[in-house]
Amino acid sequence: MMKKISLTALSTFCLIALVSFIRPTETKAPLQRGLKTIIVDAGHGGYKKGTSGKYSDEKDVCLDIALKLGKKLEEAFPDVKILYTRTKDVHVDNRWRADFANKSGGDLFISIHANAMPPIKHTKYLGTRKETYYVKKGGKRIKKTRTVPRYSVYYTPNTTRYGTETFIWAADRTDEKEEFVVEQVGDSTEFVPDINDPEFKAKALLWTKKHFDKSLLLATLVEEEFASAGRLSTGVKQRTWEGIWVLQATGMPSILVETGFLTNPEEEDYLNSEKGQEEVSGNIFSAVKRYKETIEQKLNTGTSARIKPAATSRPTTVAVARKK
Ligand SMILES: [Zn+2]
Numbered sequence: 001m002m003k004k005i006s007l008t009a010l011s012t013f014c015l016i017a018l019v020s021f022i023r024p025t026e027t028k029a030p031l032q033r034g035l036k037t038i039i040v041d042a043g044h045g046g047y048k049k050g051t052s053g054k055y056s057d058e059k060d061v062c063l064d065i066a067l068k069l070g071k072k073l074e075e076a077f078p079d080v081k082i083l084y085t086r087t088k089d090v091h092v093d094n095r096w097r098a099d100f101a102n103k104s105g106g107d108l109f110i111s112i113h114a115n116a117m118p119p120i121k122h123t124k125y126l127g128t129r130k131e132t133y134y135v136k137k138g139g140k141r142i143k144k145t146r147t148v149p150r151y152s153v154y155y156t157p158n159t160t161r162y163g164t165e166t167f168i169w170a171a172d173r174t175d176e177k178e179e180f181v182v183e184q185v186g187d188s189t190e191f192v193p194d195i196n197d198p199e200f201k202a203k204a205l206l207w208t209k210k211h212f213d214k215s216l217l218l219a220t221l222v223e224e225e226f227a228s229a230g231r232l233s234t235g236v237k238q239r240t241w242e243g244i245w246v247l248q249a250t251g252m253p254s255i256l257v258e259t260g261f262l263t264n265p266e267e268e269d270y271l272n273s274e275k276g277q278e279e280v281s282g283n284i285f286s287a288v289k290r291y292k293e294t295i296e297q298k299l300n301t302g303t304s305a306r307i308k309p310a311a312t313s314r315p316t317t318v319a320v321a322r323k324k
Contacts, residue, residue, distance in 0.1 A: 034299055035292045037081040038073060039106040041246060042066035043113040043256075046091025051116030053262030054157075058114040059089065061271045065259060066112045068281035073288065098249035108218070108291075109254035110284065111246050114271055115165070116263045117158035126150040162264040163232030166219040167239035167256040168212070169247040214253035217294065221287035222257055229283050231260070257284060 042063040044050035050058025066084065073082045083104050085097045101109050131148045134141045219236040227233040239247055239256060247254050259280050260267040270276035 034296045035080055035107050037083060037104055037106045039083050039085065039101040039104065039109045040066050040070045041085040041097055041109060041111040043111055045086050045089055048091055051114060051262055053268035056262060056268060056272050058262060061114045062112045063089065064277050065281050068277055069284050072281060072285040094245040097246050101250045106252045109250045109252055111256040113256060113258050115258040115261045117161045117261060119155035120158045122154050122156065124152045126152055157263055159264055162261045162267045163234045164223065164226045164260055165234045165237055165258045166222045167237050167247065168215040168219050170238040211253045214295065215255055218253060218287060218291045219255045221290050222284055225283035225287045229279055
């Protein structure tokens, strides 16, 4: 009995401790809010052209699609703040993008990009040539000649690959994401977390995990929308190299959408056309709409169940093939 009382007392104490621990972050903690602020990020810009097709640069295609996406979001969700990392052809540092998203209290970060395949290298045998070289023999330099093959190297565009893919941060880098999730919580409240507190660490890990689930949900929905529009979706992937910063350093769910290959002539035309840009931004918009409904439903019903994409859930881990 005595033991039971002290246990109850102890758990009550723990509960109070936990509640008082949570309270300061309650209103603004990433888990507790719906979708209030969306950051729309057009990749590259200014002198950073990104990839290129025959006649267009990634930075311009990204900007057009990002602005169209933003407009659709503004019209559909007047209560949601839509912020842009750039609205013009200017260079924006990747660190600034993440910083801006964090300081603006973003709940979602959507980065728009376009893909490219590196050109194919060809080596053509042109015959032989004579080459002079020297050897040392008994303190003397002796001139010699030998016959070596001659090649010419040239490149042709790799036009075959096409399709879409959406990246989320690599789960094995959760530690790095967690750092920014913690900062984001710290920035958004007067509550100063002690990052060495094991309880806080556990919470930070949980938030990071939730962000991962949400990122995966949105990424999956985006690829589903692309597929249903007749595009070739190559799925959700984890990014471990280029573009990692905006995914890793944003303390919120974040995705990076590769909208197609500029090196593929049909996709370059599509991504530069009014129809194509309307469709691509429309697909991403529909995915955000479904995402918003899903997470708000979870908030309203208080379900803490893991968020799963509505349709077929894709594998979370896909090895990322190096693009360039
Ligand atoms: Zn890019």
